[in-house]
Amino acid sequence: xxxxxxxxxxxxxxxxxxxxxxxxxxxxxxxxxxxxxxxxxxxxxxxxxxxxxxxxxxxxxxxxxxxxxxxxxxxxxxxxxxxxxxxxxxxxxxxxxxxxxxxxxxxxxxxxxxxxxxxxxxxxxxxxxxxxxxxxxxxxxxxxxxxxxxxxxxxxxxxxxxxxxxxxxxxxxxxxxxxxxxxxxxxxxxxxxxxxxxxxxxxxxxxxxxxxxxxxxxxxxxxxxxxxxxxxxxxxxxxxxxxxxxxxxx
Amino acid sequence: xxxxxxxxxxxxxxxxxxxxxxxxxxxxxxxxxxxxxxxxxxxxxxxxxxxxxxxxxxxxxxxxxxxxxxxxxxxxxxxxxxxxxxxxxxxxxxxxxxxxxxxxxxxxxxxxxxxxxxxxxxxxxxxxxxxxxxxxxxxxxxxxxxxxxxxxxxxxxxxxxxxxxxxxxxxxxxxxxxxxxxxxxxxxxxxxxxxxxxxxxxxxxxxxxxxxxxxxxxxxxxxxxxxxxxxxxxxxxxxxxxxxxxxxxx
DNA sequence: CGTCCTACTTGAACGCAGTGCAAGTCGCTG
DNA sequence: CAGCGACTTGCACTGCGTTCAAGTAGGACG
Numbered sequence: 364x365x366x367x368x369x370x371x372x373x374x375x376x377x378x379x380x381x382x383x384x385x386x387x388x389x390x391x392x393x394x395x396x397x398x399x400x401x402x403x404x405x406x407x408x409x410x411x412x413x414x415x416x417x418x419x420x421x422x423x424x425x426x427x428x429x430x431x432x433x434x435x436x437x438x439x440x441x442x443x444x445x446x447x448x449x450x451x452x453x454x455x456x457x458x459x460x461x462x463x464x465x466x467x468x469x470x471x472x473x474x475x476x477x478x479x480x481x482x483x484x485x486x487x488x489x490x491x492x493x494x495x496x497x498x499x500x501x502x503x504x505x506x507x508x509x510x511x512x513x514x515x516x517x518x519x520x521x522x523x524x525x526x527x528x529x530x531x532x533x534x535x536x537x538x539x540x541x542x543x544x545x546x547x548x549x550x551x552x553x554x555x556x557x558x559x560x561x562x563x564x565x566x567x568x569x570x571x572x573x574x575x576x577x578x579x580x581x582x583x584x585x586x587x588x589x590x591x592x593x594x595x596x597x598x599x600x601x602x603x604x605x606x607x608x609x610x611x612x613x
Numbered sequence: 614x615x616x617x618x619x620x621x622x623x624x625x626x627x628x629x630x631x632x633x634x635x636x637x638x639x640x641x642x643x644x645x646x647x648x649x650x651x652x653x654x655x656x657x658x659x660x661x662x663x664x665x666x667x668x669x670x671x672x673x674x675x676x677x678x679x680x681x682x683x684x685x686x687x688x689x690x691x692x693x694x695x696x697x698x699x700x701x702x703x704x705x706x707x708x709x710x711x712x713x714x715x716x717x718x719x720x721x722x723x724x725x726x727x728x729x730x731x732x733x734x735x736x737x738x739x740x741x742x743x744x745x746x747x748x749x750x751x752x753x754x755x756x757x758x759x760x761x762x763x764x765x766x767x768x769x770x771x772x773x774x775x776x777x778x779x780x781x782x783x784x785x786x787x788x789x790x791x792x793x794x795x796x797x798x799x800x801x802x803x804x805x806x807x808x809x810x811x812x813x814x815x816x817x818x819x820x821x822x823x824x825x826x827x828x829x830x831x832x833x834x835x836x837x838x839x840x841x842x843x844x845x846x847x848x849x850x851x852x853x854x855x856x857x858x859x860x861x862x863x
Numbered sequence: 864c865g866t867c868c869t870a871c872t873t874g875a876a877c878g879c880a881g882t883g884c885a886a887g888t889c890g891c892t893g
Numbered sequence: 894c895a896g897c898g899a900c901t902t903g904c905a906c907t908g909c910g911t912t913c914a915a916g917t918a919g920g921a922c923g
Contacts, residue, residue: 387715388715460714460760461711461714461715463714463760463761463764464710464711464713464714464760464763464764464767465637465638465711465764465767465768466764466767466768467764467765467768467786467790468764469790469793470793471793471796474793474794474796474797474800475797477797477800478797478798478799478800481799481800481803482799485799491806492817493821495803495818496817496818496821496822497821497825499818499822500754500818500821500822500825500826502757503754503757503758503760503818503822504750504753504754504757504822504826505757506757506760507752507753507754507755507756507757507758507760508749508753508757510710510713510714510753510756510757510760511713513714514713514714514715514716514717514718515717517714517715517716518715518716518717536717540717540719543719543720543721543724544724546721546724547724547725547727547728548728549728549731549732549735550724550727550728550731553731553745567742567746568745568746568749568750568753571743571746571747571750572746572749572750572753572754572826574829575747575750575826575829575830575832575833576750576754576822576825576826576829577829578828578829578832578833579824579825579826579827579828579829579830579832580825580829582825582828582829582832583825583828
């Protein structure tokens, strides 16, 4: 084997770096080749296609999120930690959320994460399909929460790529948004309090939503009628005298 | 004016149709021109750019969702209806979810929807930032819930475009996913019960998650009084700053 | 030491997609 | 009828994903 050979891992790592820097639309094979110090087409021998490379990169980053030890903490803490870690990871790699909408991202990395996710909700006392749905609910919320910031990041990067007057264009588009919002009473009110910034969905919203969801899930578990939330003593309802929670049918 | 002139509305409508048929990556100006019976470049006079066209189309569809009358139903019914309508709309136009990750979609259509969304949660009793967060939580969940199905649809359409052996490729990629999943105990168990179909996240999950979230929100209403927020001692994604959102654009 | 095989790299080139441009075309208005 | 302005069109440029035939290099084997 030649000494200075590219490796799949090296390529995937470089792709992740490039994606972090330039966003999903900023990734192209020639730029990647340059970053690797090789011809663009050399990459094809190792990864086959750009789609496949993105799939690879999109799975790799899941390894960055830690899997909490369920033996040393109650499920709610574990769930919060996993969701928060995922949130942070998606913020770091905002291109992943976009990729999630266009590619089937599933590999060892995500599988490892999903598996542990199920473990958390099974430890909570959910059984069978309920554990799946609980996990999916939280997962889905975290994903959706990352979508708008991802769009903002993508937009910003595109402006930066298109020309020098990025500031001006950004300002213009914000101004137009304000103008539209001003025509609706509640949106207008939010404009005044300056709470509505398209680019920055506050982290508070994430924590608020996450805890609300976990509250809702917890309620399904034991019907432990203490709405005073917070307290999450080790639920571990033994074997889930799982009340058949009522689910809205279609 | 010449008699057979294109109009912006006509173009946007054709674009939506094409997007529904072919997906986000299937939309290109020449195909759109053909569908309109005109040259591809004629479109540019009316909409400026493809990005702008997508922004226009992506806002237009929001008008399809109904705004429940808050005077004749309780907030939870209204919230459920709005979320369900949104869910249905996103399923109809799965490209929109992808577009949401790459473009800043905000116009009169979405503004109208958002405004009413806030109205619902204010009617519920949430005040100020809490109403925003409640609305964002549900909205975000619905969006995230549509993401994976959108990816599946996109993937299928791409396969259909690439060549005739779509079935084979689809089968192969599912087989690979199964193989990976089989290495993780909980995923493997789900494989056996045949509950895991990547392309079809059951609608049950949506209803389950939505009701759980509304449960959680409802609980916050009753147990008011503590703005000291959230349990979760750990986590702390970083700045747990005040409710004053920072505005910084990038 | 030479030779071959395999693993890998490269540059040229093809096709498609977004889009700017200059030259139309058509109908209305003066 | 001349001309203007609203629209349309074909051409062509660029950038990107990808293919392909032609390399190159290092180890294995004789």
